[in-house]
Amino acid sequence: MAAAIEPRRVCRRPFGLSYAAMPDCSSMAQLAGPQGHVVGIDATPEQLAIARAHENWHRDRFGYPKSTVTFVEGDVSRLDELSFDNDSFDLIVSNCVINLIPDKAAVFAAAYRLLKKGGELYFSDIYSDRRVPAVLRANPILHGECLAGALYWGDFLNLAKSAGDPRLVSDRSLGINDLEIAELVGPVEFYSATYRLFKLDGLESACEDYGQAVRYRGTVPEAVHNFVLDKHHDIDAGRLFPVCGNTYRMLQESRLAPHFEFFGDTNRHYGIFKGCGTDLPFSREAQRAVAGGSCC
Ligand SMILES: C[S@@+](CC[C@H](N)C(=O)[O-])C[C@H]1O[C@@H](n2cnc3c(N)ncnc32)[C@H](O)[C@@H]1O
Numbered sequence: 683m684a685a686a687i688e689p690r691r692v693c694r695r696p697f698g699l700s701y702a703a704m705p706d707c708s709s710m711a712q713l714a715g716p717q718g719h720v721v722g723i724d725a726t727p728e729q730l731a732i733a734r735a736h737e738n739w740h741r742d743r744f745g746y747p748k749s750t751v752t753f754v755e756g757d758v759s760r761l762d763e764l765s766f767d768n769d770s771f772d773l774i775v776s777n778c779v780i781n782l783i784p785d786k787a788a789v790f791a792a793a794y795r796l797l798k799k800g801g802e803l804y805f806s807d808i809y810s811d812r813r814v815p816a817v818l819r820a821n822p823i824l825h826g827e828c829l830a831g832a833l834y835w836g837d838f839l840n841l842a843k844s845a846g847d848p849r850l851v852s853d854r855s856l857g858i859n860d861l862e863i864a865e866l867v868g869p870v871e872f873y874s875a876t877y878r879l880f881k882l883d884g885l886e887s888a889c890e891d892y893g894q895a896v897r898y899r900g901t902v903p904e905a906v907h908n909f910v911l912d913k914h915h916d917i918d919a920g921r922l923f924p925v926c927g928n929t930y931r932m933l934q935e936s937r938l939a940p941h942f943e944f945f946g947d948t949n950r951h952y953g954i955f956k957g958c959g960t961d962l963p964f965s966r967e968a969q970r971a972v973a974g975g976s977c978c
Pocket residue numbers: 701702703704705706723724725726729756757758759776777778779782783828
């Protein structure tokens with residue numbers, strides 16, 4: 683499943699940032715169109731050299747009069763050392779980079795700072811079902827396989843929730859076929875997953891139901907029949923689709939807004955949005971009042 687992330691025709695001058703030079707930069711440049719601009723950051727000079735060597739080939743293939751990509755050498759956990767303006771990027775894409783970086787909190791904080799309000803961090807990485815033991819984190823073979831620095835999903839969610847409401851787009855279990863590696867990692871299970879995280883102030887910590895709904899116009903060119911926001915929101919074109927308060931805001935206050943009609947407000951609250959993972963923790967069955975019982 684692929685979610686539609688296309689920034690073209692929605693932002694006046696789409697401005698994207700890619701962690702790692704290739705191949706994500708060329709895909710983003712194509713999506714952003716000839717008026718857009720993409721910055722590719724990579725810490726490895728050899729990777730940047732390969733990316734630069736293919737820059738004109740991609741420009742010709744897209745039919746752009748000039749390249750719309752700039753490659754920059756840098757560490758994405760120390761982006762403040764590069765002179766990017768705060769609130770300047772529409773979209774930041776990261777593919778299998780965060781697991782390689784020890785200070786993952788710094789990566790999320792920097793991305794959040796650089797995104798415009800309503801901008802989005804779209805990232806794929808490796809996650810584990812438990813914290814990877816220190817001895818495995820220091821193993822160079824596992825580092826090379828992008829497993830040593832895998833984020834335990836529980837820690838990741840706490841980290842990402844401090845920056846908003848991370849939405850799972852797709853995931854798959856990673857089978858380990860190499861016997862040596864399988865023996866090293868033992869019971870630790872690994873997953874590849876893609877999340878999207880919108881920069882919106884004041885998102886709620888859970889999906890709250892205000893009776894709001896959206897209708898997708900079917901106007902994203904690559905998704906005329908349905909728009910997949912995330913794993914739980916596959917929105918048919920033309921059909922009224924009930925959404926929680928956070929989803930409503932992600933669609934209304936981001937580059938996706940022109941593709942939707944919006945219905946309702948937050949004046950009336952109906953409780954937690956059903957089916958969003960959280961539910962009422964209390965039993966709904968009425969208890970007979972016990973005379974003289976305590977108040978709680
Ligand atoms: C596994 S590759 C992924 C590359 C690309 N996204 C792809 O999917 O093919 C990881 C990339 O992250 C880069 N990288 C590793 N640590 C980094 C850091 N701290 N800052 C920026 N780039 C980093 C590496 O140089 C490498 O190009």
